[in-house]
Amino acid sequence: MSEIRLSGLVKSFHGPDGPIHAVRGIDVQIAAGETLALLGPNGAGKSTTIDMLLGLLEPDAGTVSVFGRPPRVAVDQGAVGAMLQTGALIKDLSARELVTMVASLYPAPLPVEEALELTGTKEFAGQRTDKLSGGQTQRVRCAVALVADPELLVLDEPTSAMDVEGRRSFWATMREFAARGKTILFATHYLEEADVYADRAVLMAHGRVVADGPTNEIKAMVGTRTIRATLPGVELDELAKLPGVGGVERRGEAVRLSCSDSDASIRALLAEYPHAREIEIVAGGLEEAFLELTGEGAPGEAGQTPGAAGEGSVGASYPTAGTGAS
Amino acid sequence: MSSLVYTRYELIRTLRNRRFFILSLGFPLILYLLISSSTRHVHNLDGTGLPASLYFMVGMASFGTMSAMLSCGARIAAERAVGWNRQLRITPLTTRSYFRTKILTAYLVALLTLIVLYVAGSSMGVSLEIHQWLEMTGLILVGLIPFAALGIMLGHLLTPDSIGPALGGGVGLLALLGGTWFPITGSGFLAELARLLPSYWISQASHVALGGRPWEAKGWLVIAAWTVVLSLLAARAYRRDTGRV
Numbered sequence: 001m002s003e004i005r006l007s008g009l010v011k012s013f014h015g016p017d018g019p020i021h022a023v024r025g026i027d028v029q030i031a032a033g034e035t036l037a038l039l040g041p042n043g044a045g046k047s048t049t050i051d052m053l054l055g056l057l058e059p060d061a062g063t064v065s066v067f068g069r070p071p072r073v074a075v076d077q078g079a080v081g082a083m084l085q086t087g088a089l090i091k092d093l094s095a096r097e098l099v100t101m102v103a104s105l106y107p108a109p110l111p112v113e114e115a116l117e118l119t120g121t122k123e124f125a126g127q128r129t130d131k132l133s134g135g136q137t138q139r140v141r142c143a144v145a146l147v148a149d150p151e152l153l154v155l156d157e158p159t160s161a162m163d164v165e166g167r168r169s170f171w172a173t174m175r176e177f178a179a180r181g182k183t184i185l186f187a188t189h190y191l192e193e194a195d196v197y198a199d200r201a202v203l204m205a206h207g208r209v210v211a212d213g214p215t216n217e218i219k220a221m222v223g224t225r226t227i228r229a230t231l232p233g234v235e236l237d238e239l240a241k242l243p244g245v246g247g248v249e250r251r252g253e254a255v256r257l258s259c260s261d262s263d264a265s266i267r268a269l270l271a272e273y274p275h276a277r278e279i280e281i282v283a284g285g286l287e288e289a290f291l292e293l294t295g296e297g298a299p300g301e302a303g304q305t306p307g308a309a310g311e312g313s314v315g316a317s318y319p320t321a322g323t324g325a326s
Numbered sequence: 327m328s329s330l331v332y333t334r335y336e337l338i339r340t341l342r343n344r345r346f347f348i349l350s351l352g353f354p355l356i357l358y359l360l361i362s363s364s365t366r367h368v369h370n371l372d373g374t375g376l377p378a379s380l381y382f383m384v385g386m387a388s389f390g391t392m393s394a395m396l397s398c399g400a401r402i403a404a405e406r407a408v409g410w411n412r413q414l415r416i417t418p419l420t421t422r423s424y425f426r427t428k429i430l431t432a433y434l435v436a437l438l439t440l441i442v443l444y445v446a447g448s449s450m451g452v453s454l455e456i457h458q459w460l461e462m463t464g465l466i467l468v469g470l471i472p473f474a475a476l477g478i479m480l481g482h483l484l485t486p487d488s489i490g491p492a493l494g495g496g497v498g499l500l501a502l503l504g505g506t507w508f509p510i511t512g513s514g515f516l517a518e519l520a521r522l523l524p525s526y527w528i529s530q531a532s533h534v535a536l537g538g539r540p541w542e543a544k545g546w547l548v549i550a551a552w553t554v555v556l557s558l559l560a561a562r563a564y565r566r567d568t569g570r571v
């Protein structure tokens with residue numbers, strides 16, 4: 001069986017206020033050679049799912065099969081490489097020595113120099129690991145995962161500590177690795193990252209899969225933006241007729257337009273209503289989109305949650321930079 | 327031969343660590359040179375029948391080697407703190423070989439400490455038959471087994487910040503009560519307590535110079551008991567640590 005199968009996975013933890021249901025029943029299949037994004041806001045259960053996929057956590061219920069084997073067996077055979085969400089490097093070794101040390105544990109590793117080359121680690125490979133910058137450390141962690149030459153590469157929010165240039169070269173490396181026929185699963189809360197680099201995205205929220213499909217479909221589902229503007233005395237019905245506008249509401253003198261194509265909407269809005277002031281365009285946060293998809297909150301409520309709005313603007317700042325650079 | 331490469335880098339890491347050098351090599355060596363240069367002429371230390379140069383050579387070696395063994399705990403704690411143990415669990419390295427490597431490295435380092443102190447001892451006039459050197463070394467290495475388990479246990483219980491003082495204090499106390507700094511003789515409470523400590527029996531290895539058996543049956547029993555108890559506790563600490571994520 002040349003695929004990865006997560007069936008009926010459930011995992012809870014003991015919390016101070018009773019059990020925390022991190023994963024509440026997940027079914028996902030990943031074909032060999034596929035690049036899959038596990039997309040979801042913080043607390044969606046992505047890391048817990050990844051820990052179970054890697055055999056670091058035992059599920060309460062359900063099974064994991066990695067190319068037809070239990071995760072522990074696949075790991076022992078050297079078929080799995082991973083860059084975990086948290087983790088630093090051990091000290092008292094150079095980057096090259098550390099990668100060599102890890103490579104020695106695998107039955108058929110990549111040549112160390114090739115792993116260093118692939119991850120752009122070569123020029124500082126002679127330095128001690130505790131002398132490296134944050135970005136360099138991430139590259140060495142990536143080399144540690146890749147040197148196994150694994151069939152399945154798992155990356156848990158790999159770019160969260162990287163700058164724009166770091167992200168660009170990181171994903172270039174991943175593309176090269178995927179082109180060798182490897183299966184890649186990565187967790188992210190950046191919609192654009194999933195859109196650009198994955199074949200398929202699985203959306204998670206509150207421990208469940210809320211959508212699973214090709215990334216362009218997923219993007220269309222959750223990729224709405226909101227235009228806010230101060231615009232007194234305008235008929236909401238008129239605003240709703242503007243191109244790209246899906247929904248309209250009024251808050252005092254301000255209006256909020258939910259747009260599937262905010263570029264077209266803003267052009268039309270300014271052409272028709274040049275006196276509109278205090279205009280803001282905010283990308284719908286994943287949290288917001290997921291609440292709509294899961295039906296656990298009305299869109300209006302979600303928009304008012306300060307946390308959700310903040311998450312949205314953080315998410316929105318990345319895509320512009322990421323897609324512009326690639 | 328993959329585990330050879332892995333062990334080699336573990337050893338390199340340990341030898342590059344400054345704290346290890348100070349505690350396991352520098353400190354015992356300097357102390358030995360200081361103590362034995364002032365007691366060179368003492369040929370029967372406190373009625374033990376042993377020259378001071380020999381007694382303190384083994385005493386300081388016990389201090390240095392106990393530190394060397396426990397330093398594997400410091401490395402485990404440091405690896406846990408940065409999440410490296412989780413990274414290793416997604417490699418084919420088994421738990422068994424992880425610990426085997428840690429213990430092997432600790433023993434190699436302990437051997438280095440022994441060699442350095444033996445050389446220093448010889449320069450201070452310690453002279454033994456070759457079979458006596460070997461027997462003494464063997465007893466010291468056996469006496470160190472409980473310390474491998476203790477290191478692994480503490481490595482899974484403590485943080486890198488707290489493990490330094492814990493190891494330093496623990497080794498210091500065990501050395502003091504076990505007779506590293508002065509011979510323990512007689513039958514008082516402290517002497518009875520000392521005979522229940524593994525550190526006492528490591529120091530006691532210097533008695534090879536007197537001929538006969540340096541360890542009575544009690545020595546073997548004490549070492550075995552500490553090894554069993556500490557191994558069980560170490561296994562428990564390991565399971566508790568990895569069960570939680």
